[in-house]
Amino acid sequence: MIMQRCLPMSVFLLIACFATVAFASPFHNHDQPVSANRELEALSNRGIDWPGASQIMRVATLQNYNTRLVVLSTTILGTASGLIGTFLLLRKRSLMGDALSHACLPGIGLMFMMMGALGGDGKYLPGLLLGATLTGVGGVVLVLLIRNTTRVKDDAAMGLVLSVMFGIGVAVLGMVQAMPGASAAGLEYFIYGKTASMVMQDFTLISAVAAAVTVMSMLLFKEFTLVCFDEGYASTQGWPVNWLDIAMLSLVTSVTVVGLQAVGLILIIAFLITPAAAARFWTENLKRMLLLSGMIGAISGWLGSSISALLPRLPAGAVIVVVAATIFLMSMIFGSSRGVLLRMLARRRLNRKVGRQHLLRAVYELIESRKHPEMSDVANVAISMDELLLRRSWTRSELEKLIRIATHEDHIEYYNGKLIRLSEPGFGEAARITRNHRLWEMYLIKHADVAAAHVDRDADAVEHVLGAEMVRKLEEELVKRGQALLVPPSPHTIITGA
Amino acid sequence: MVWLPLDTWIVVIGALCAMACALPGCFLVLRKMSMMGDAISHAVLPGLAIAFLVTGSRASFGMFIGAAIVGVITAVFTQWISSFGKVDRGASMGIVFTTLFALGLLLIVQAADHVDLDPGCVLYGAIELTPLDTTMTIGRLAIPRAAVVLATVLLINMAIIISFFKELQISAFDPALATTMGINATLMHYLLMSMVAVTTVASFEAVGSIIVIAMLIAPAATAYLLTDRLSVMLVISAVAAILSSALGHLSALTVPRLFGFESTNTSGMMAGATGLLFGFAWILAPRYGLLSRWFHRKNLLAEDPTVTGE
Structure with missing residues (x-):
């Protein structure tokens, strides 16, 4: 007053x-x-x-x-x-x-x-x-x-x-x-x-x-x-x-x-x-x-x-x-x-974040699909860019730019020249992102009644703005249901594009 | 009161100007963009000033082009500020036109000692003097330049509206639908804006920059109260435009005498007449008028006592 x-x-x-x-x-x-x-x-x-x-x-x-x-x-x-x-x-x-x-x-x-x-x-x-x-x-x-x-x-x-x-x-x-x-x-x-x-x-x-x-x-x-x-x-x-x-x-x-x-x-x-x-x-x-x-x-x-x-x-x-x-x-x-500049920067930052998350998840899901059926852990193998290109609807130049940014951020490293591989911190980050994506997918299937075949895209639209608080809630929910906190398997079949 | 051929010309020029304005004005009123006419008509001042400084004459085609370009720029800047800056449309319009007007004023004042461009003339025009400036003669009839210019603009406006009637209509009522039907609503928007800019500039000499707003909006708003069909609205607005020109000049000749004055500004009276016609429509319109709505409400009350007044 x-x-x-x-x-x-x-x-x-x-x-x-x-x-x-x-x-x-x-x-x-x-x-x-x-x-x-x-x-x-x-x-x-x-x-x-x-x-x-x-x-x-x-x-x-x-x-x-x-x-x-x-x-x-x-x-x-x-x-x-x-x-x-x-x-x-x-x-x-x-x-x-x-x-x-x-x-x-x-x-x-x-x-x-x-x-x-x-x-x-x-x-x-x-x-x-x-x-x-x-x-x-x-x-x-x-x-x-x-x-x-x-x-x-x-x-x-x-x-x-x-x-x-x-x-x-x-x-x-x-x-x-x-x-x-x-x-x-x-x-x-x-x-x-x-x-x-x-x-x-x-x-x-x-x-x-x-x-x-x-x-x-x-x-x-x-x-x-x-x-x-x-x-x-x-x-x-x-x-x-x-x-x-x-x-x-x-x-x-x-x-x-x-x-x-x-x-x-x-x-x-x-x-x-x-x-x-x-x-x-x-x-x-x-x-x-x-x-x-x-x-x-x-x-x-x-x-x-x-x-x-x-x-x-x-x-x-x-x-x-x-x-x-x-x-x-x-x-x-x-x-x-x-201000226009501020909003432009914020949008750029968000776009970068979304691009990085898309890239890391795509790489993780690709190496996950290479996993030996007997082994429980995902091995960090090197992959080629052509394989990655088929994972999402991105053009080669877009993908190259994302990879360039990711190497600067020390998430991805080149392997034998042509191939790329997740770095040590990059692997952890990729696993975390993939896990968040799947947690969110499971939540949507359970509570929002989204069909399993559509959930990938719906989760895509919201996961980038998912706060840490929300992730923690989802985790608690899953622990209550007796599920492991490792990266859960995808609730839908992953199209490898190969 | 003596009616001279001069007076006939004044009424004709006024009517041509009012009609040329009323046609695009209908679309402005329907698209809730009436104030755009206001913004554009103020903002063309720097265009006029620059063109005048460059070409050095007041009756040039260059002046026309300069002002029309600035008119379209006003529309573009307003659009930018309201979409990039997320500023309210009215406010962005106000910012753009006041700034352009100020720049124009600065330019004119800077050049004041070697330029004969009076801001007063831009603001209220001098319709009384237009019949004296004749360029064309058909037979023995000398036609004033303003009449030729305004008739041309009127014809162009009519041609544009007739040939793009469907597109303009749909994008006026539902821009989203227009886009889904493959009509470029943005293009239609700027087509309309250019029409308004060109018409405004052409009307300057005759009626000045403020009165032109009355010509743009008042006949269209009057017609809007009288009909629900766009084509009828266009016709009614044109008729209202002619009426207000004749009525305006008549009252300019008679009203000052009633109060013991010599004469007055004709274009101001024409604006007053457009307001008078709107007032009539406001009260007497068959469906949307105050009286008919009052009767309608009374009848409803008489039929059904449970209906309350409000």
Whole structure:
């Protein structure tokens, strides 16, 4: 329980720290003539102007007021959207952020029109954000309604609401822009973002919303988890699944609405999806995933906006998305829990293990069939590769590769050049593998009612993942039945293939 | 309100565009891949930007090809990320298209001082201006370039759907069955994706990248509520597409006046009209509409009092 509250708390503290740093530091404006010159150079020079070490230091230590505002705002926004995005991802609603952010547009336009008509300032920010929130939530409710009351599925409902509401928004903005005398130029910011020209008001808003989102997801952690992982169970337990969904999506809406201005409409979608998806590759634990996702969001925001501050003419929103995507790609390849590389290695290891077991058992069964009828022990005789080739459906090159690996592992040795023979440890290993296979076969015949003629293949499919525990149980079972613990004879006739 | 030949052209171009989109859109809706249209239409931005930087003109065939290639790449990357990385399909789509969009934005901004490519134009298009750009004349009738392009795309889409109707149908409803019947479901998937990409790119100039999603999904979803047969659904979606174009332009001419404004963005109104038609179908559809289901439930209750409402 304490752990549960601890983690979002730490994120909250992190945000609080950032906020304090930003507010406590004196707001010196360090705009030096140097940077003005740089801008002029940048305008005349089309190539990328690489920054010097001092420039990097200035941005990294947040010495410039404007840079500090932008970097801190995007970092905090990244943390908050990483947190709430995790729940969205697990709820398989990642694209809901997409639908939502588009649905905000008509609200902004309509609110602008209304406030203008009432004689106020059309660009009054809280009013615009309220409008965006209203239509955003309206869009979400519409998606849920369409999904629940028609046979149109989730995806089409989202696409429909997203595009139709965006279209209406564009039409409304079109009206506003054609309005004589009214300047609606600033409304464009909601589509492309205006990261570079953020003001204190934006920062305060983002911090407040981020704090609210963190606290809310901390309070509703258990409920959100339940809804994410088992919706049906949650509703049979009497949880108001629909209301929880709406609560979750309201949090997403608030992050989206404040993020719209900061990084723009398309790019806030990336902020909601990418960090969470990247975090998923590193852990199977929800709390760790939340923490990681928040951190990845923060790093993307910080690094992206710093890069954009260093290199002129790179819009921060776009750079942030590219940084987040790079982190995602790295996580997808190297992730320690579900990473592609890790899974590939695990599969390779399993394939090797299965191949070795197949080879050793084939050799053992072959030399077993050579056994003198009078003798009780299997003699370790040398065999040729052609004989072995007929034992399973493997090609010569596959078999050669397996034998090569087995000689490296010191299980098989060459004998007189052409022939191969089990080594001392290899013989023991082969006997053990064959014994496990037969124990398993006998178990399947007795308890799973598998026909003796089929049991070989069925046993083949499971024996490689048979744990030591299971083998011990099988052994106990056989001892109870008074059977010897040596390699038991095969319960079916072995086709030697010769 | 004065109706000019220009207005007729706007409606014709809108209708051609909406029909060209609605046909592949039906398959997107049936395959539960509607958001793929959204992803592709956003992601073609870098394709447009690169092609523009390479060829240096805005009306080139190269731009078309570039965008179409990036559209197909979006589908491929989404597939890879969701199958190799085991990421939820929606999320992988979101990651791919936002990243490509960001790259496109970076490219455009980098080239901003010597390039006349406005992201705004890509996002909402300029259907009002398309009739002015005429290239072809038949008799005394000057045909706008957009109409020629969109009519060609519509014909190609129709030809593909007619000639691969059975294959597309089976792989839309049951990809596993399609594979066992010897139909290459993967090939059909990418055929559909290329159709969506090409159509999206062709529709850009007319309606922009977001409204094209409304054209892809809304008429198809409307038709989906009205019928159970794929062939009928295709026809209904085409009719809904034409209606929404006409309705959209009419309301673009009349609605702003009601509120005292001068004019508005026509393609936005067309998207609104597609939503309106869907709303009608949602409420009034003969079998799946809200009203008919409500009556059906009421009748059931009247017939058999033991049946409870829920």
